[in-house]
Amino acid sequence: MSRSERQLDRRTVLKAGGLLAAATAAGVGAAPPASAGAAAPDWAALDRAVAGTVFRPGVTGYTASHQLFNPRFDSVQPAAVVRAGSVEDVRQAILFAKKNNLVCVPKGGGHSYVGASAVTNGMMIDLGPLRGLTYASNAVQIGAGARLYDVHAYLDKYARSLPTGTCPTVGIAGLTLGGGLGIHTRTYGPTSDRVLSMQVVTADGMVRTASPTQNADLYWALRGGGGGNLGIVTSFRLATIGAGKLGFFRLTWPESQAAAVLKGWQRFAKEAPSTSWANLHITGTSSGGLSIHVVGVSTTGSATAAAAQLEWMIGAKGATRSISVKTHLEAVKYLGGGTTSPREGWLAGSDVLRGPMDATTISGVLGAVKTAAKAGVAASAIIDPLGGQAAKEPPGGSAWPWRSALGVIQWYSGLPSPPTTAQLRAAQAFVTNGHHAVTKFSAGGYINYLEAGRSNASYYGGSLARLHAIKQKYDPTNFFHAPYTFA
Template sequence: MGRQRRGTDGQAAPGIRTASAAGARVPPSPGPGRSPDGPQWRALQTGLDGELVLPGDAGYEAGRLPRNLLYAEQAHPEAIAYCTGPDDVAQCVRFTRRYGLRLAVRGGGHCYGAWSSRAPLVVDLSRMTGVRIDGEGHAEIRAGTPLITVYEELARHGVTVPAGSCPTVGLAGLALGGGHGVVSRSYGLTCDSLAGAEVVLPDGRTVYCDEQTEPDLLWALRGAGNGNFGVVTSLRMRTHPATDLTEFRASWPYRDAGTALEHWQDWAFDAPDNLWSHFLLEAPRDSPTADVGGFLLGGGGEDEANRWLDGLLAVTGPASARQVTHRSYLATVRSNAGGETVLARLDEQRFAFTAASQFFDRRLGPQAIRDTLAVLRRVPDGVSAAISFNVLGGAVNRVPADATAFVHRNSRLLAQYYASWPAGGPAEAAVRWVGQVREALRPYTSGHAYQNYRDPELTDWRQAYYGANLPRLERLRVHYDPDRLLDFPQAL
């Protein structure tokens, strides 16, 4: 899921399919790095329908800040371009080629390493929003549309796309790295519903890719498209029924956490596809607990959810608390997104954090569980920390590992290790603790990590994110961006 505390896709819209500029003159390779001056930046502004914000302008300080304030002092772009369409993006691409600048693409700004805010020119897509149903089981969604807006607009038509719970993440950023959430076992990953995309390539051309046109590009975008290959400006998504959801939660005293985790992992993975759940361990405090949360899509509502919970509790022992709530799909995602006013409270979502992830292809044995609980007891003072396990399987695992760029198709669980702290808190200690969790559990993992949870401390990230799909992805990267116009520390 995209939720930070949990770690928790007929005819195209006008201007989408017709945007290809095949045969157009390819701009020259990036220049030697001569920095543009004020008049040249202003010339770029003149050519944009959107807005160019420079240091000293109103809005620059708020605009430069990433969601993750751990990297706030490293985010000082020379300019932020708030684009309104693919023509604006293409103008920015040509500008950066002319002056040999690096370019970063930002939707919701949720990159864990804040790399979408750490480049000379930040191409911000947050004003490129909109959802259009085409009546053929698909929706055209502009790349910067916040996830909660996607849910809201699609729900009016009784449909949805499988995605996470973080309301302000841009749909493109979520989909291009995989995208998992509470209906993934039923409907697959977000990238599995990606049927086509409009892309501004690093040579300045705008193309449309689908299964018939540029199919290799579409393959790469389904799991490896974040900051690679080109700037995605619109996505064509396959939609699915937005049936009611039944949410359930159960808690155990911390002394029973090991037993609960041991039994939950099999119960969750062997459940029917319409049941998804996660297991959350938070750093011990005065009254620590182990928590299971989950959702049942459609089905028998509260009665069926209670029967499944009863089956879990029969092997874990009684829960200290439990709750089951049946609501509409939209009401449920609104509640999990933090309520109806979340988009008006963006500043509250900026804070410092660090995180890592690992996939598990095998069930957790007794020693792995003991090591998990042991490292959680070593959280530094002043740090809020958690370890969460999200169940996979179902539709996610029925896709072959080489059918999309998302290679992690044989995993049972995705774990995230997460730490945050208040301003002035122990950042170095928190980063060190997350690394300790990663190393303590490494022997039990597949060796893979989730590319949507960018981990700046991960040294073997190429293999961890892309596995056996890496050689094909590297060839495509050279094909589409030979001059590395799109570049950051974990760019292919």
């Protein structure tokens, strides 16, 4: 597999939505300008109150401090970035923002699809320094600023792992709070299901523990309710899994078999054992055609049976076929495209599939990608399976709403940096066409694939009413508010 293919797999096989040009220009969650006569915030006082660093416009380091993974949001300029050196720094920053009527957003890894950790005129709280790791008794304590590769490399020393996505620079916080899908989802459930407890600073400046026995409602809400809604989580304690060898397979088929592959993959997602996982990539080619491949994993240590089962359900053997076995850290590096990842631009969206699509809808999915490819748009539909353990409610329950779904389809378009307005519009047209193609089978969207212009309610399903009630309890004045939070 070429490096470009590995990068696409890394970005889309395992993750932790798309944007309109207007959202980029205006900034996400833009804070209103101070009213005439209002006293300006005393930034010097904040600087004295925190052990970390306060970056302001014009100060050395400010530009780098507010950059996210996607360069499209470089123009979004906060009034200040607080690089928190401690939990107390987070608390002080929240109280300062509240006192000065500033929109306040947390930044973990900065991979939000809508740039939700950037804010115009408001305050960004960067949790990057809070990345400590401690392992004991099959559980790991992780600072909210930790990145996925660092977590896996640390746990590998103890022959342990976690079910996560694979982009090495994705932050543990955003991934976990939104669910967290990856190769272990069917075997162990999403990342959020592994959370034993969390430390969170709420809008009143209180440092709370959320667990099955302390603030149990907040514990429920934070496990799948998304980041930036109810408080700022500063650390997580998660139950680990064994870091055994994994079996991998990669299969390709010609475009002529695309419909059969998608139909057979749906059966595999529904019927395969929970030890098997495979995601399907339908990618437009430069010639206007379709490239079809599957990346699969078996947690039994051998992928031979899983690959054969998928081929049987499709009714055709792969045109190319590779099977391998990798250790835990080999798998992490393979799926992540290495140990780090360069900044890159994209626009994307998602649909949660409530069940297997019919022939007409399958044709629509393929047509949406092909239409975009013919127009010169970099376009992929990537489908991750659910089911298995992900279909079972974890101890303590969780807000993650898609237990009964078949899978999650991601509409993904890579973009140059910076993209032109025409390129943004073409990418958005592809995502919109994808949504239209699967309307009949879409239950909503995946919160970690947020996109602009979509109803926030569509990401929370049946959990939304309870989330609203918990929001009212812990943030009655709606301090944590932005276009992508629920009120």
